[in-house]
Amino acid sequence: MLSVARVAVIDTGGSLKVGQHLRQAIAKVTSLPVLYVINTHVHPDHTYGNAAFLASQLNEVEPEFIGHEKLSTTMELRQEQYAKLNAKLLGEDALGTILVKPSIAVKSSLTLDLGDRSLVLTAHPVAHTHTDLTVMDSQTQTLFSGDLLFIERTPVVEGDVKGLIAELDKLKLSGALQVVPGHGPVSQDGVLDMKKAQTYLQVLLNDIRASIKQGVSMEATMNTAAATEKDKWLLFDVANRRNVNTLYPALEWE
Numbered sequence: 001m002l003s004v005a006r007v008a009v010i011d012t013g014g015s016l017k018v019g020q021h022l023r024q025a026i027a028k029v030t031s032l033p034v035l036y037v038i039n040t041h042v043h044p045d046h047t048y049g050n051a052a053f054l055a056s057q058l059n060e061v062e063p064e065f066i067g068h069e070k071l072s073t074t075m076e077l078r079q080e081q082y083a084k085l086n087a088k089l090l091g092e093d094a095l096g097t098i099l100v101k102p103s104i105a106v107k108s109s110l111t112l113d114l115g116d117r118s119l120v121l122t123a124h125p126v127a128h129t130h131t132d133l134t135v136m137d138s139q140t141q142t143l144f145s146g147d148l149l150f151i152e153r154t155p156v157v158e159g160d161v162k163g164l165i166a167e168l169d170k171l172k173l174s175g176a177l178q179v180v181p182g183h184g185p186v187s188q189d190g191v192l193d194m195k196k197a198q199t200y201l202q203v204l205l206n207d208i209r210a211s212i213k214q215g216v217s218m219e220a221t222m223n224t225a226a227a228t229e230k231d232k233w234l235l236f237d238v239a240n241r242r243n244v245n246t247l248y249p250a251l252e253w254e
């Protein structure tokens with residue numbers, strides 16, 4: 001049987017406009033239909049371009065939108081918050097952006113047949129967020145890590161730092177020949193980049209734990225935690241402070 005190839009899109013950018021640019025870029029490379037739109041997690045910079053791939057925009061078939069089993073509910077809960085954030089950060093560029101939720105939920109794993117290759121989707125326990133999904137292209141052994149991996153830019157944790165370190169341990173064993181991170185350049189040495197991210201996360205965890213033990217406040221910890229990692233990462237101050245703000249209250253109850 002002749003297998004017809006089809007296209008899957010992994011993450012769509014932060015607005016309808018960005019999604020449309022992505023769709024136009026795909027159309028320059030292939031005329032094959034986009035049948036799957038996969039979101040690696042709930043964050044708006046990964047999901048709010050989804051609307052550009054609706055049939056009404058494409059005049060083609062409606063693709064399946066695919067995400068972690070918790071993605072749909074989480075998108076709904078954060079809809080108002082993210083709409084405000086997008087309006088503030090993007091202004092006019094956010095216009096027309098609507099929420100498009102998954103039509104297929106991944107509970108543990110799902111294999112998509114694209115004709116010339118298959119994609120293996122894996123849903124993860126709480127790590128970067130509680131909606132993380134990674135994608136492995138079986139033909140090229142390329143891993144799309146979503147925000148489980150940041151390269152060059154400071155890793156961000158919204159879910160569970162210990163969970164994220166543990167998931168990176170699993171991804172190190174994936175056999176990926178290259179890794180496309182959620183932020184940063186494509187890596188030919190995914191294991192090394194995962195180790196770098198784990199080092200930052202472990203230092204952050206240790207430092208916050210030490211602060212809590214010594215009775216140092218969260219505000220003071222924001223200025224000191226993971227300071228030894230500062231020069232290794234871009235956008236360190238903003239991301240690191242945000243991480244302390246998320247993790248300190250949770251770690252107080254360890």
Ligand SMILES: [Zn+2]
Nearest residue numbers: 041043128147
């Ligand atoms: Zn994210």
